[in-house]
Amino acid sequence: MSLIALQATNPDINLTLIAPELIIGIAGVLVMMIDAFARRGQRWLTGGLSIVALIAAGGASIWLGAGWRGARSAFNGMIVLDDLRLSFTLIFVVVSILTILIAAAWIDIEKLPAGEFHALLLFATCGMMLMASAGDLVIVFLGLEILSIATYVMAGFRRTDVRSNESSLKYFILGSFASAFLLYGIALIYGATATATLPGTTNIATIAGRLNHSLYPPLLLAGAAMLLVGFGFKIATAPFHVWTPDVYEGAPTPVTAFMAAGPKAAGFASFMRVFVFGFPIATAAASTAGYTHKSWLGTLAIMAALTMSVGNIVAIVQNNVKRMLAYSSIAHAGYALVGFVAAGAATDAEQRSAALTSVAFYLLTYAVMNMGAFAIVTLIARGNDRRTAVEDYNGIGFLSPVLAFSLSLFLLSLLGMPLTAGFMGKVMVFTTAVRQGYLWLVVIGVLNTAVSAYYYLRLIIVMFFRERNTPWDAPRLPVSVALALVITIAGVFYLGLFPGRVLNAFGAHPSISLSIR
Numbered sequence: 001m002s003l004i005a006l007q008a009t010n011p012d013i014n015l016t017l018i019a020p021e022l023i024i025g026i027a028g029v030l031v032m033m034i035d036a037f038a039r040r041g042q043r044w045l046t047g048g049l050s051i052v053a054l055i056a057a058g059g060a061s062i063w064l065g066a067g068w069r070g071a072r073s074a075f076n077g078m079i080v081l082d083d084l085r086l087s088f089t090l091i092f093v094v095v096s097i098l099t100i101l102i103a104a105a106w107i108d109i110e111k112l113p114a115g116e117f118h119a120l121l122l123f124a125t126c127g128m129m130l131m132a133s134a135g136d137l138v139i140v141f142l143g144l145e146i147l148s149i150a151t152y153v154m155a156g157f158r159r160t161d162v163r164s165n166e167s168s169l170k171y172f173i174l175g176s177f178a179s180a181f182l183l184y185g186i187a188l189i190y191g192a193t194a195t196a197t198l199p200g201t202t203n204i205a206t207i208a209g210r211l212n213h214s215l216y217p218p219l220l221l222a223g224a225a226m227l228l229v230g231f232g233f234k235i236a237t238a239p240f241h242v243w244t245p246d247v248y249e250g251a252p253t254p255v256t257a258f259m260a261a262g263p264k265a266a267g268f269a270s271f272m273r274v275f276v277f278g279f280p281i282a283t284a285a286a287s288t289a290g291y292t293h294k295s296w297l298g299t300l301a302i303m304a305a306l307t308m309s310v311g312n313i314v315a316i317v318q319n320n321v322k323r324m325l326a327y328s329s330i331a332h333a334g335y336a337l338v339g340f341v342a343a344g345a346a347t348d349a350e351q352r353s354a355a356l357t358s359v360a361f362y363l364l365t366y367a368v369m370n371m372g373a374f375a376i377v378t379l380i381a382r383g384n385d386r387r388t389a390v391e392d393y394n395g396i397g398f399l400s401p402v403l404a405f406s407l408s409l410f411l412l413s414l415l416g417m418p419l420t421a422g423f424m425g426k427v428m429v430f431t432t433a434v435r436q437g438y439l440w441l442v443v444i445g446v447l448n449t450a451v452s453a454y455y456y457l458r459l460i461i462v463m464f465f466r467e468r469n470t471p472w473d474a475p476r477l478p479v480s481v482a483l484a485l486v487i488t489i490a491g492v493f494y495l496g497l498f499p500g501r502v503l504n505a506f507g508a509h510p511s512i513s514l515s516i517r
Helices: 002-009 015-037 042-067 083-109 114-133 137-155 162-192 204-213 217-234 244-250 253-278 287-315 321-345 349-381 401-415 421-435 439-465 479-497 500-505 510-514
Strands: none
Touching (some): 083 253, 083 349, 083 479, 114 253, 137 162, 137 253, 204 253, 217 287, 244 321, 287 321, 321 349, 321 421, 321 439, 349 479, 349 500, 401 439
């Protein structure tokens, strides 16, 4: 009781540690006010303000990581400052800026309210940042709901389109169901971490310290299982992936690009923080903690193998490019899970840092490749996503060479072609998994990479080696989308050829990152 009273009187408020989230939140409110009072030129005004706010938030994150010498946590441990938070925050900033650039022309063509879209995007970004910075399960849930509610609305942003409305409704219903699992799991863990002298806790670091003293071990295991289900839905892993292709296909293409990269990375950030730091292998010597840790680690390895296989195999038979990329995103979640498993199995801080960094780096490479591919799909699809079938890409290779060659590059990078970001991302996660003894999982990942070659190369063949039977009206390349393509193409080559600097920035041990520079 005295501990609760102390926390109530000393809330440990430190606004500096949540500066990036504050910048994004305040910018979101300002964008809403501009949307209410400024109509002419609104798209550029709200979009420009949003990009400035995102750059400022990224700068604040870099400053916190490089120059901050104060406390590494605030609000009684509910907010933490570490490499995991900073690396994922930078991923969110990149994804959101690219989304604004890609969506600019789409908003203009379809005459949609730009201010509403940019405000929703900023609030979703704020939710993602909270998920990465959370040191407490309550903050994880708060950030998740801020992100989810904004994303539900964005999925149905094309209000007059039945497919967009259906996408939003499906995402809302299934997302709410998954959130219920997550919340109930949090409640069970709170009850299971109670000791003879202390009440339960939702603080992740405190949970790790109390695992060996839980009065209700089965309750702890049940809570961890429910968290596994909730997070599994958010990052679209098998068998919790069934919502993904329908939602991705029905949502507007720029929103699909954002959902496939941003919320997925946020889900991984929280997922890893809760399970790697909340149920660590360091406490596995005792029966309760050891049983809980081995259970989730084994389950996660099976989920990784199943997710890679389901995503790649089902993608082969897809004739809609958005559905194909949706199943591709499922497969890539499986590849990232390989690094997650390695992080969970790590027995020292250096190995754990290397594995976590490999996952963050992989999700950054996937975000760059994915955003670039969807930028081109947005241009080819036109208004209301009319052209998203594979046959719509017949013979466009030499009719629109810039778009076709750019899309081919992104597809080859998603496949994992050497000298591209996708290759280096897979090398990182697979290497850390081999070091932790998960060679069988890496073999499954390599075999799945070979399977994925079919549908990635199929689209390239369709563009360059199929005859076109219908007229082709080459889409105009807006300046904003051209800028997004320049950024993503440069990112594909830079991350593939010079990953060392990024890996060091993400917190990898120098001997790991510099050796592959």
